[in-house]
Amino acid sequence: MNSFSMYVARDSGLHKLHPLTKGLLTLLLLVSGLTLPGNWTGYFLVLLVITPLAVWGKVFRSFLRIVWGISLPFILSVVIIQSLFWGSGTPIFEYWIFAPKVEGALFAVISVGRIILVMAGFILFAMTTRPDTLMISLKQVGVPSSLAYIIVTTLQIIPRFQSKASTILDAQRSRGLETDGNVFVRARAVVPIILPLVLGSLVEVEERAIAIEARGFNSNKKETSLIEIPDSNAQVFFRKFFVLLMVLSILARIAWQLLN
């Protein structure tokens, strides 16, 4: 599956769930992580809900690697900035102008929990859900099909775009374009590479529009779908339940805020 997507094909129960069930569960985790009281909610949800789900989805190892790779820069910057720039508190140590504070570090650790929750939730969802099945299920709940088409094709076309850019780069180099050197040399090389890429893509867009039009894309008949997405009454129930929980946790948060 040559596509710009995190999807990892596995035969697992998590993969077989309806995309909307997984999507709503992901949203519920994010909402509850951000609304529930307690400093460690993010960590608890990652450890007690998302991690077991990743194991169930048979993607735990690559899941861990991706989450780690993407979250690390965020974690580092949050920890460094929060602990260094915390206004007043107990310094951990003092060196020249640096005096990281304990309170800042604590706040950073709490924020990191929320960052990891958001990242882990979305990454697990993306790893276990085929983009096209997500789009089909979104269409079924009323998202316009042209919007769904744009999203799925973008995912597929990004790798093509990259390979075309490298072809153009090679072609321009073979005509003597300098692409190595200092910042100014490199900056000058951008125009002769970007311009053909963009102009060529505009021509392609017209052709592709004709091609999909020729295959009835704008037909006013009700669309059917080759891929059937398995669903069950239990899942329908759980989806409603997730939405209810989300609403409740938001309301609870608002009430709690008003009472204090």
Add this chain to the structure above:
Amino acid sequence: MAIIELKNVSYKYPLTDSPALKNINLQVNEGEFVALIGPNGAGKSTLCYTIAGFVPHFFKGEISGTVEVAGSESSKSNLHEWVLNVGLAFQNPFNQISGAKYTVFEELAFGLENIGVPRDEMIQRVNDAMKLTGISDLADRSPYSLSGGQQQRVALTSILVMQPKVLVLDEPTSQMDPIGTREVFGVIRAMAERGMTVLMAEHKVEWIANFADRVVALHDGEILLEGTPQDVLTSDLLVEKAFGISRYTSVARKAKELGLWKGNRLPVTLEEAMDGFAR
């Protein structure tokens, strides 16, 4: 019976001064295979787009005259209804892949999904079409992992599966290598043999000679010549107007000047040339 009928069709693209088509009159009968030839800019693609409904519905611009396919008139129809009657495939196979599907099978079903064909019938029609064009073995591959010839056969099959009455092909082999060309022409031949009406713009004269019932030569937006492949492809007018002609015709023409050609008419294909030189 004429399934395609163009009467006095002239057309100008938006923002241009000179017409791309001038007073075209053309009739194509049901089941006929018509080839369109002409130098670049002669109006081959425009004529293809006109019959396929994209002129004027997609490109806009000024059109006059009437275009009829299977009894309905283009200007009174919508593009999304028109494409059910007329299928269009063109040069670049890569740009004809929808980009929304992960396997060839799903890609072929894309058009049927759009026009609301029930799932069971969809699977049946995709399987039948793949068998017809000989691409059943590609069903589970990604459309992007295929060679140019394979991609073009997928693009043709994706149109065929919609079961149009007329097939319009705009230089379907111009970006193919010889193997790809042979694969694609194999598919086109299979369709023609099943009685589909085909209108094909094409440069490869020797293939046309083998396939077409009739050849229409376009020049400067006008029909210059029309007739059997033999008559049109060996005409002196083509040489005069800088059309691409068969190398066998060129050789025989030279031979004729030198008094070496013994055949009664100029050849287009290798077989005809060998026959003439062997006398």
